[in-house]
């Protein structure tokens with residue numbers, strides 16, 4: 001068994017008395033793809049927000065690479081190699097696709113504070129940025145404003161931008177939500193191709209994606225961990241089936 | 256901000272020299288030509304009023320137009336720059352260029368201190384906290400002995416610039432002011448089109464995403480604020496040399512309001528908007544001065560018309576019509 005990269009102890013988030021995430025102990029092993037699933041409102045995104053420090057936890061601790069990151073700033077979490085994507089696609093809409101990716105390269109490699117230099121200094125990142133756009137299937141769209149891309153393309157651009165940081169661990173919040181079948185297949189292929197040397201924690205509603213991609217699955221309902229294990233184990237768990245039957249994703253019962 | 260509704264690529268037009276698009280380069284050359292020709296036609300004093308107002312508005316525009324933060328306290332930096340410049344000029348007999356630079360540094364340092372307190376807020380909260388802090392600066396200036404209270408610092412000699420250029424003639428003064436304006440204008444343009452400016456755009460477009468890429472966004476906003484307040488200090492200092500006076504007028508909230516108005520009228524977030532806005536508001540002040548309090552009423556009316564009819568300001572509307580970025 002490989003070492004544990006990300007770990008939480010008793011992670012809890014309360015919003016005005018309402019407990020969105022309740023005492024969650026999560027362990028993500030290095031090199032795996034780990035899914036966080038559960039019905040709407042289960043607290044998945046809230047978990048992500050706490051892991052990346054966008055929300056302060058009410059209680060509990062978070063360890064990444066053996067280091068307690070509970071108290072650090074969100075930008076510093078990213079600098080440690082834990083980079084997230086967002087449930088609502090997050091691009092810089094009025095910048096071109098190339099500029100979007102370049103912004104990540106620029107952060108990782110310096111000179112972001114140079115206000116006296118021409119932005120032509122950023123051209124040295126162009127080759128790498130074009131390569132990343134090619135990797136996610138966006139060749140030819142480099143000069144298009146990100147806001148004008150189709151939905152699936154935006155998600156792909158987001159992944160390219162995240163990859164530009166070469167993060168040790170990626171958190172993907174519903175990377176395939178709202179996509180056509182073809183787009184879903186492309187993103188799944190993409191995630192498969194980038195997983196080497198990386199750890200991925202992803203929220204995903206599409207269970208066939210989870211089945212095909214993920215090594216470990218944690219099921220969350222009403223803020224609590226309901227079950228954990230590989231797909232076969234989890235999908236046979238009667239409590240999981242019940243939780244899913246009571247919601248909007250009955251597919252699991254047939255799996 | 257409504258401007259971001261249509262995702263037209265900001266960087267799509269290939270930038271040429273200094274990051275100017277072709278249309279902007281033409282605009283810049285026209286502006287240079289006007290700066291050279293106009294003092295032979297119009298009063299240099301009037302033109303210097305415009306140029307300093309334009310520099311102040313350009314500095315302000317860096318925050319509202321490119322960082323998306325509305326400062327309601329920019330007079331603090333303008334006015335303190337003016338005081339320090341006038342004081343060192345009058346009592347230390349400093350070189351005018353050095354005194355102006357000192358005024359700018361005063362604005363920038365004060366900007367660092369006040370910005371540090373304000374920059375974590377956004378939207379209306381940022382506007383309110385900058386207004387409150389600027390009011391504190393106003394009361395400080397009212398009480399502090401070195402500002403001369405209600406009288407201000409008067410009869411400041413212009414002296415010489417760079418040790419060799421005497422400034423007592425208006426034309427000599429004019430060229431210094433023009434040089435300062437152009438340098439400030441180009442500095443702002445360079446900042447916007449730099450690796451740093453690229454990050455500012457990203458923060459304005461989607462701050463959580465910029466954070467998630469590892470950008471400590473507060474640092475970038477604070478640096479932009481310091482550059483903006485430095486140039487505001489330069490604008491205030493330059494004005495005090497031109498008119499030989501620095502008064503409480505420079506640190507009032509009315510002055511902060513003026514620069515907001517100027518930038519809105521011209522078009523915020525545009526390169527030439529603050530300049531056009533300064534021409535309009537300064538001319539109005541100048542030609543309506545004989546009607547006394549009607550200046551304020553007319554300014555108010557222009558403000559209302561602008562906000563209702565041309566939301567993007569004069570230059571913003573023209574740019575939208577011509578589909579250019581100006």
Ligand SMILES: Nc1ncnc2c1ncn2[C@@H]1O[C@H](COP(=O)(O)OP(=O)(O)OP(=O)(O)O)[C@@H](O)[C@H]1O
Pocket residue numbers: 015020038039040041042043044045046047087
């Ligand atoms: N900022 C907030 N303030 C108050 N309640 C919140 C806040 N953010 C989330 N919640 C609540 O916490 C619960 C969990 O929300 P969360 O977004 O984490 O769910 P999710 O599992 O990501 O759901 P989905 O599958 O719909 O994305 C929901 O009931 C939500 O209404």
Ligand SMILES: [Mg+2]
Pocket residue numbers: 044045046087
């Ligand atoms: Mg969610």
